[in-house]
Amino acid sequence: MRVKFSYVLAAGLAAGIGFWMYSGTMVIGGVGDSEHATPPPALRASQATEDVFRVQVQRLVAQDRRAVLEVRGRTEAEAKVAVRSETTDDVIERPAREGARVTAGEILCVLDAGTRKARVLEAKAGLAQAELDHAAATQLNSKGFTAQTRVAAVQAQLDAASARLQEAELELERTIIRAPIGGVLESPMAEIGAQLESGGICATVVNSDPMIAIGQVSELSIGAISLGMPAKVNLVTGETLDGKVRYISPSANPDTRTFRIEVELPNPDGKARDGVTAVTMLPLPAERAHKISPAILTLNDAGQVGIRAVDDKNMTVFHPIRVLGGEQDGMWIGGLPEEVVAITVGQEYVTDGERVDPVFETAEASQ
DSSP, X not given: OOOOHHHHHHHHHHHHHHHHHHHTOOOOTTOOOGGGSOOOHHHHHHHHHHHSEEEEEEEEEOXXXXXXXXXXXXXXXXXXXXXXXXXXXEEEEOOOOTTOEEOTTOEEEEEOOTTHHHHHHHHHHHHHHHHHHHHHHHHHHHTTSSOHHHHHHHHHHHHHHHHHHHHHHHHHHTTEEEOSSOEEEESOOOOTTOEEOTTOEEEEEEEEEEEEEEEEEETTXXXXXXXXXXXXXXXXXXXXXXXXXXXXOSSOOTTTOEEEEEEEEOOTTOOSOTXXXXXXXXXXXXXXXXXXXXXXXXXXXXXXXXXEEEOTTSBEEEEEOEEEEEETTEEEEESSOSEEEEEEESGGGOOTTOBEEEEXXXXXXXX
16 A cells, blocks of 8 residues: 655654644743843943934034115106196297206296287286276375275275286296206107197106115015115116115005015216116125025924934934025025034934934045
């Protein structure tokens, strides 16, 4: 009778298991033998040091930073006046031309006087007659030949005649339109032969000295600006002008939450023109800040932006920061201690309160 191989294999396995159980060697879960016993504290500390995560760090020291606030806006002339006619008639003369510089009181347009001169002569004649009547009545009253009421009536006629003369002379003066301020005449002007209605524009005078640079400042930065603060204004046309802040709006625009500011710029030669794009540079007071590479920024569990640093016990700590500005070789931040050891490599692989093995960049470079 042949014995099958499977029977022999099964018998061998059963014999091996029985021998192992007979030897008495057992392994209880959670309890090791003497070779796997818990090591002493000194050994555990040594093993823990070997398992600490190594990070690269850099010592950051605060510096004085004098920031500059950039305000984008445009230029605006100190005054821009549309000179309007106060009467109606045709333009018969225009001594000034577009683009010319005029002074206050200079003639811009002359209208046809028409019958206005005749009305002045008529009013003068009426005033002369009223003066004679008043003189005669006064003399007669002093001698008792006329009543005081007659003198009062003649006085009223004299006053009315004087008023009519003033009115006629004023209407005649209105035919000569003069510049109310000094400046440059803007195109277009009223043409000779055109009829100007009352309220029609003869010319527009632009006074560009001083020139004003206007802009809008956010509510976060308006507190750093004060009246009289020096400013430098760069125009898109290439000119650079120095000035000072002369106006800060007391209230914000309700739509944009920004405040209007005005910077006064001396412009005697007229190089700066009205309506040009301008960038106003306002130097802010110096403050202590750190200059870093944006690559070392990270987020904590709450989603705050900051840097992860190492304290004097080699434990990681998170510092939230404020971004103050940027430059080509880094960015300026605030909110850090005067001196801090920041993790520059490995900050994303450790958590707050974790022990690390810091390696300074200079030490690593020397190796």
